[in-house]
Amino acid sequence: MFKKGYRFDFWSFMTVVSLVFFGLFLIIPVIRLVMNAFQDVDAPGKFSIANFARFVSTQYYRGAVWNSVKVTLCGTVLASVIGVSMAYITTNFKIFGMKVLNIIIIMSMFSPPFIGAYSWILMFGRAGAITKFFANFGIELPTIYGFNGILLVFTTHLFIYMYMYTKGALKKVDKSLDEAAESLGDHGLKKIVKVSLPLVTPTILSGAAIIFLRAFADYGTPRLIGEGYITMPVLVYNEWLSEEGGDAFFASSIAFIMIFIAIVVFLLQMHFSRKNYNMNMLNPPVAKKFRNPVGAFFAHLFVYGVTFLAFLPVLYCIQLSFREVRHGIIQKTWTFSNYSKAWSDMGRAITNTFKFGIIAIIVIVIFGTMFAYITVRRKSIFSKILDACAQMPYVISGTIFGLMLLICYNSGFGIPHTFSPEMTERIANERTVEILGHFLVFTKESINFLALGGTGTIIVISYIVRRMPYTLRSSASILRQISPSIDEASASLGYGSIPTFFKVTMPVMMPGIVSGAILSWITLIQELSSTLMLYTNRTATITVTMFQQVNRGAYGVASALATILITVVILSMLLFFRLTGNTDVDM
Numbered sequence: 001m002f003k004k005g006y007r008f009d010f011w012s013f014m015t016v017v018s019l020v021f022f023g024l025f026l027i028i029p030v031i032r033l034v035m036n037a038f039q040d041v042d043a044p045g046k047f048s049i050a051n052f053a054r055f056v057s058t059q060y061y062r063g064a065v066w067n068s069v070k071v072t073l074c075g076t077v078l079a080s081v082i083g084v085s086m087a088y089i090t091t092n093f094k095i096f097g098m099k100v101l102n103i104i105i106i107m108s109m110f111s112p113p114f115i116g117a118y119s120w121i122l123m124f125g126r127a128g129a130i131t132k133f134f135a136n137f138g139i140e141l142p143t144i145y146g147f148n149g150i151l152l153v154f155t156t157h158l159f160i161y162m163y164m165y166t167k168g169a170l171k172k173v174d175k176s177l178d179e180a181a182e183s184l185g186d187h188g189l190k191k192i193v194k195v196s197l198p199l200v201t202p203t204i205l206s207g208a209a210i211i212f213l214r215a216f217a218d219y220g221t222p223r224l225i226g227e228g229y230i231t232m233p234v235l236v237y238n239e240w241l242s243e244e245g246g247d248a249f250f251a252s253s254i255a256f257i258m259i260f261i262a263i264v265v266f267l268l269q270m271h272f273s274r275k276n277y278n279m280n281m282l283n284p285p286v287a288k289k290f291r292n293p294v295g296a297f298f299a300h301l302f303v304y305g306v307t308f309l310a311f312l313p314v315l316y317c318i319q320l321s322f323r324e325v326r327h328g329i330i331q332k333t334w335t336f337s338n339y340s341k342a343w344s345d346m347g348r349a350i351t352n353t354f355k356f357g358i359i360a361i362i363v364i365v366i367f368g369t370m371f372a373y374i375t376v377r378r379k380s381i382f383s384k385i386l387d388a389c390a391q392m393p394y395v396i397s398g399t400i401f402g403l404m405l406l407i408c409y410n411s412g413f414g415i416p417h418t419f420s421p422e423m424t425e426r427i428a429n430e431r432t433v434e435i436l437g438h439f440l441v442f443t444k445e446s447i448n449f450l451a452l453g454g455t456g457t458i459i460v461i462s463y464i465v466r467r468m469p470y471t472l473r474s475s476a477s478i479l480r481q482i483s484p485s486i487d488e489a490s491a492s493l494g495y496g497s498i499p500t501f502f503k504v505t506m507p508v509m510m511p512g513i514v515s516g517a518i519l520s521w522i523t524l525i526q527e528l529s530s531t532l533m534l535y536t537n538r539t540a541t542i543t544v545t546m547f548q549q550v551n552r553g554a555y556g557v558a559s560a561l562a563t564i565l566i567t568v569v570i571l572s573m574l575l576f577f578r579l580t581g582n583t584d585v586d587m
Helices: 010-037 050-057 059-092 098-109 113-124 129-135 147-170 175-183 188-217 220-225 232-243 249-272 293-320 337-377 381-395 398-409 421-429 456-479 485-492 497-525 529-534 542-552 555-580
Strands: 323-326 329-334 413-416 433-435 440-442 446-449
Touching: 010 249, 010 337, 010 381, 010 398, 010 456, 010 497, 050 059, 050 249, 059 098, 059 147, 059 188, 059 232, 059 249, 059 293, 098 147, 098 293, 098 555, 113 129, 113 147, 113 220, 113 293, 113 542, 113 555, 147 188, 147 220, 147 293, 188 232, 188 249, 188 381, 188 398, 220 232, 220 542, 232 249, 232 398, 232 529, 249 381, 249 398, 293 323, 293 555, 323 337, 323 555, 337 381, 337 456, 337 497, 337 542, 337 555, 381 456, 398 456, 398 529, 456 497, 456 529, 485 497, 497 555, 529 542, 542 555
Parallel strands: none
Antiparallel strands: 323 329, 413 446, 433 440, 440 446
């Protein structure tokens, strides 16, 4: 495994640990999913393309692919146009109250998208408050369900990613380039198209790819607001549930098609983003006042309007949490009973969310930071494999990842045992004896290694694998800016690699670690798609319970749970601002 003469040290051990971890909970599940996709329930264990033939020959399934691609592409284009426009305006011109607006935008960004979906339904649905208001004046609003509703939620929620990416890139464009363009006669839109946009095009393409992948993988939004508009994540979930007792192969084939499409998009983005421009940053752009009052008015109207639309679902959800709801009908009475009911009936879900989240974030911070050090400072074939593993969760949706873990670890790996008759009888009478948590289960017939189905452990693992890239990438990014000479100086003073890392390197990396950790925390506590695939009644989280309450028409309790989650997100963001000393989130 290692070259001759290679000294096996702590970082070699951590490299092995990282490869084993990602091998068990990422590589093997992907391999199992691919193997299942090419098997048929009538001939398990044999190569078959019957699942794909069934998929291609059925209009219902082909329609789901077209639905997903169409709404995702439209959402990506609209979100990109809005996000780039917002970024350009706020970077180059002074907008009144921009610091407050920036915080509101970030808060909207980290609210779960399905909160926006059901808030829009309660406002603009068939019995929505705003729909009824306009109906009193004889005005019929367009339907919020199906393609229109999904597109609205995707656009108003995901444009923020493009805004953050593009604004970060525009801040690095030397303003002397704009001045040179103006001296050559390029002003206004012509200057933007010929100078500003080409410089940030790689960043725009990266942001567009992120928006596409997030929209393409979203299960909660199409499920809540889509009605008959079936997308691929919904299709995977439905097929898995309907086939769970007999055929998991067809669900795997649909998941395989989703992963293939996501990989194609990811590779296209990498291909077209190869060209980058390095700026010297001697003259960073400075926001200036508008010369034209009409332009100032419309710019403020655009920025304020878009920010309001993005934050409106969150505001509506918060006020609804204090309203009485009876049989799905919102009353005029204000109450705190939704919060007491949420805690008394769903306290376990709240506890689970924080318990799973805290365990996951501890593991993510400790190992994500070390894995980042390996990828940057310990260059080898193994560090490249680790780096590739860190990118894989970006192209695998939560629904598919949950399916992958269930395929591998729902029942674990069975190993026959040779216990004595007395021991076997005792185990049979006790039904199941669990040892080492849920990792090793002794049953009458066999020893099941890593039997994680129905446990909190499998949910924590999904959180770690899917959200570690935030911390790993953020830590690696700042580590690349730290000169290796610091490590070398420490070594020359007699410090080993471990003391150097914890006492010298890690403190300097702290801003990146904190940034990545809080981003990981915020995203994992609102994770829905993978948790829906993995949870049981004992391991339900806030997001799962919210989803269930919305489906039951218990909007008040669902809003109370959502408000609790939003409050945690806000507090986390305030902590981020406090620790980093700025009100920007680097993307």
